[in-house]
Amino acid sequence: MDKPQAWVPTDPRSRPSQSQVVAGLKGVDAGGPELVQLLTPEGERVPDERFDRYADVSLDELKSLYRDLVLVRRADREGNSLQRQGELGIWVPLLGQEAAQVGSGRALRPTDMCFPSYREHGVAWCRGVDPAELLGIFRGTDHGSWDFTGKRFHPYTIVIGNQCLNAAGYAMGQRFESKVGDPDTGEATICYFGDGATSQGDVHEGFVWAAAYDAPLVFFCQNNQWAISVPLNRQTRVPLYQRARGYGFPGVRVDGNDVLACLAVTRWALEECRTGNGPVLIEAFTYRMDAHTTSDDATRYRLAGEVELWKLKDPIERVRVHLARRHGVEPEFFDGVEAEANELGERLRAFCRAMAQPGPERMFSEVYADPSPQVEAERAEYLAYHASFVDGEG
Amino acid sequence: MATTLAKALNDGLRAAMERDPKVLVMGEDVGRLGGVFRITDGLQKDFGEQRVLDTPLSESGIIGAAVGLAVRGFRPVCEIQFDGFVFPGFDQIVSQLAKLRYRTQGAVPVPVVVRIPFGGGIGAVEHHSESPESLFAHVAGLKVVACSNPADAYWMIQQAILTDDPVIFFEPKRRYWEKGEVEADLDAAPPLHSARVVRAGSTLTVATYGPMVKTCLDAATAAAEDGHELEVVDLRSLSPLDLEPVAESVRRTGHLVVVSEAPSEASITAEVAARIQQECFFSLEAPVLRVTGFDTPYPPSRLEDDYLPDLDRVLDAVDRSLAW
Ligand SMILES: Cc1ncc(C[n+]2csc(CCOP(=O)(O)OP(=O)(O)O)c2C)c(N)n1
Numbered sequence: 001m002d003k004p005q006a007w008v009p010t011d012p013r014s015r016p017s018q019s020q021v022v023a024g025l026k027g028v029d030a031g032g033p034e035l036v037q038l039l040t041p042e043g044e045r046v047p048d049e050r051f052d053r054y055a056d057v058s059l060d061e062l063k064s065l066y067r068d069l070v071l072v073r074r075a076d077r078e079g080n081s082l083q084r085q086g087e088l089g090i091w092v093p094l095l096g097q098e099a100a101q102v103g104s105g106r107a108l109r110p111t112d113m114c115f116p117s118y119r120e121h122g123v124a125w126c127r128g129v130d131p132a133e134l135l136g137i138f139r140g141t142d143h144g145s146w147d148f149t150g151k152r153f154h155p156y157t158i159v160i161g162n163q164c165l166n167a168a169g170y171a172m173g174q175r176f177e178s179k180v181g182d183p184d185t186g187e188a189t190i191c192y193f194g195d196g197a198t199s200q201g202d203v204h205e206g207f208v209w210a211a212a213y214d215a216p217l218v219f220f221c222q223n224n225q226w227a228i229s230v231p232l233n234r235q236t237r238v239p240l241y242q243r244a245r246g247y248g249f250p251g252v253r254v255d256g257n258d259v260l261a262c263l264a265v266t267r268w269a270l271e272e273c274r275t276g277n278g279p280v281l282i283e284a285f286t287y288r289m290d291a292h293t294t295s296d297d298a299t300r301y302r303l304a305g306e307v308e309l310w311k312l313k314d315p316i317e318r319v320r321v322h323l324a325r326r327h328g329v330e331p332e333f334f335d336g337v338e339a340e341a342n343e344l345g346e347r348l349r350a351f352c353r354a355m356a357q358p359g360p361e362r363m364f365s366e367v368y369a370d371p372s373p374q375v376e377a378e379r380a381e382y383l384a385y386h387a388s389f390v391d392g393e394g
Numbered sequence: 395m396a397t398t399l400a401k402a403l404n405d406g407l408r409a410a411m412e413r414d415p416k417v418l419v420m421g422e423d424v425g426r427l428g429g430v431f432r433i434t435d436g437l438q439k440d441f442g443e444q445r446v447l448d449t450p451l452s453e454s455g456i457i458g459a460a461v462g463l464a465v466r467g468f469r470p471v472c473e474i475q476f477d478g479f480v481f482p483g484f485d486q487i488v489s490q491l492a493k494l495r496y497r498t499q500g501a502v503p504v505p506v507v508v509r510i511p512f513g514g515g516i517g518a519v520e521h522h523s524e525s526p527e528s529l530f531a532h533v534a535g536l537k538v539v540a541c542s543n544p545a546d547a548y549w550m551i552q553q554a555i556l557t558d559d560p561v562i563f564f565e566p567k568r569r570y571w572e573k574g575e576v577e578a579d580l581d582a583a584p585p586l587h588s589a590r591v592v593r594a595g596s597t598l599t600v601a602t603y604g605p606m607v608k609t610c611l612d613a614a615t616a617a618a619e620d621g622h623e624l625e626v627v628d629l630r631s632l633s634p635l636d637l638e639p640v641a642e643s644v645r646r647t648g649h650l651v652v653v654s655e656a657p658s659e660a661s662i663t664a665e666v667a668a669r670i671q672q673e674c675f676f677s678l679e680a681p682v683l684r685v686t687g688f689d690t691p692y693p694p695s696r697l698e699d700d701y702l703p704d705l706d707r708v709l710d711a712v713d714r715s716l717a718w
Contacts, residue, residue, distance in 0.1 A: 173468055
């Protein structure tokens with residue numbers, strides 16, 4: 001159990017005092033005794049009776065997890081910079097949440113389905129979506145352009161919580177098609193949402209539906225402690241993973257900054273789903289190191305001390321230390337990954353700047369499967385109007 | 395064979411489910427009970443619990459899960475128990491159902507049908523008699539239709555299920571028990587998104603849909619006694635609208651009355667009036683008049699006879715138009 005927090009917001013107008021915030025921090029940064037952790041912030045591997053068998057990774061796999069973390073962070077930082085340079089309208093940073101995303105994303109099989117929210121660039125990476133394919137959303141050229149069905153990575157969902165029900169429906173379909181039951185061939189679905197999302201009706205309804213139909217669905221909540229400026233204790237009185245119990249399925253709190261623990265716990269949860277024991281709720285206890293989006297000013301609502309505290313739990317640093325100290329991995333490996341990250345950054349930047357402006361016909365395309373006379377008439381009229389300018393200029 | 399509108403819907407659903415194993419029926423009480431209006435009666439017995447789902451009491455869930463099922467390749471037909479209860483699911487309808495295809499540039503179609511019994515006249519309590527169709531017609535990405543008689547109900551529900559777009563399917567609940575002839579040949583049916591002249595006439599055009607079609611036909615019978623031949627057009631499709639039959643008729647009659655029991659402001663009737671005056675300005679001999687419910691919440695049922703347009707209010711508008 002979490003310690004009771006110092007400040008309980010009973011009156012919406014009340015604000016915590018400085019000391020209350022600091023007291024609250026202790027609750028925020030400690031995951032509690034139930035937290036599953038396999039790799040400490042110091043890079044020590046600690047045993048875990050329940051999840052060790054799901055964390056059986058070779059040195060090569062560990063190194064590739066590290067590579068993913070670094071490349072995902074680099075892609076994220078590039079997105080942030082591109083926004084600052086005016087190339088993107090907005091960026092939603094994942095800084096600090098790399099381990100939660102890469103760990104869970106790497107646990108998925110190609111046949112599994114994934115319903116992201118809007119910050120899941122690291123999961124996208126694990127699904128084989130090139131980070132360049134995410135840029136259109138934030139540059140405003142499209143709403144997502146990757147191969148949704150082939151990659152089994154649903155479009156980003158902006159309306160908080162909607163995707164939990166869409167995922168529940170999809171997972172029901174997997175069960176209806178008898179794709180559940182066998183640990184080797186069974187399918188599962190995973191759906192991502194934040195701590196703030198847990199206050200939405202759709203997330204509650206998603207829990208109810210998934211439970212009612214034994215849907216093979218892993219609810220993966222990235223508790224990054226803040227919903228824009230609103231702290232966790234405005235959303236819940238109990239630790240989020242404990243809510244699962246009320247719906248009749250297991251909930252686990254994992255160290256969201258520990259890629260190995262996230263991988264292991266998600267593998268376990270997916271296996272539960274594949275074999276027919278779903279759904280499962282995972283609460284990845286983590287922290288959003290950057291602002292909510294590039295439009296947000298996080299200094300208005302949180303203290304620098306809090307961020308400093310979480311820096312000590314960096315998801316990448318602990319893997320690096322573990323690889324170097326425990327496995328004697330040479331500096332050349334880390335330099336190689338670094339070089340690769342720089343190349344990725346450059347490629348994304350060049351790609352972004354070269355992205356073409358979509359033509360106005362795009363506005364009218366694929367609104368309906370059967371053409372709508374109204375839309376067709378508007379398309380013809382507008383394109384003719386548009387063409388009249390081009391002719392005038394030429 | 396003469397059958398009720400309710401039975402025609404049931405037959406249509408059954409035919410669609412037999413045709414395609416991916417068609418699912420889902421909603422509150424649709425299984426064992428057969429729905430509160432018994433539209434899905436017997437379907438669960440014949441198709442099983444996995445194709446006819448008694449869902450949790452959760453409208454956002456019904457729509458949201460249907461979207462996910464459609465992404466998986468199913469064709470869900472959702473029942474919303476009463477018009478006034480669709481709003482918890484409105485978010486999923488507007489935010490996901492209507493937009494997923496567009497968002498993915500056609501890669502992820504969502505062939506979902508949302509059936510909504512709508513309109514008043516059954517003496518029900520609050521939230522059981524609403525006409526929210528204009529709210530849906532305003533949302534791009536949705537198709538909106540309303541049936542008015544057993545034959546249309548039978549064909550239109552099947553056509554809606556065959557459509558690869560999301561269709562909001564309005565059923566006039568107070569006409570569920572009225573009988574009509576149903577010719578069971580789907581290929582001979584008019585296209586889903588077409589209006590239809592249901593009574594020919596030369597004096598004045600009446601455009602309407604759903605439960606008001608019968609009211610307008612009754613008004614036309616009464617007007618005929620006074621020597622006025624009303625042409626009645628059943629719009630059938632509310633989005634997209636098929637206004638050519640209305641325009642064609644107005645070019646002959648020069649008069650148009652648009653009838654619906656929904657409130658008038660920013661509604662289907664407003665849309666029809668605006669577009670017909672734009673199309674037929676020089677043919678009109680009077681302004682387009684509307685007969686609608688009032689711009690108030692639906693009243694307590696003892697007042698619904700005042701609220702709902704009836705034969706007399708339609709005839710009054712006819713007289714005003716002709717007297718212009
Ligand atoms: C239904 C809805 N309401 C409000 C918003 C605006 N909004 C976008 S993100 C956000 C906070 C979400 O917090 P959380 O669920 O914790 O996810 P995080 O962004 O922290 O990952 C809000 C309020 C929205 N997108 N959707």
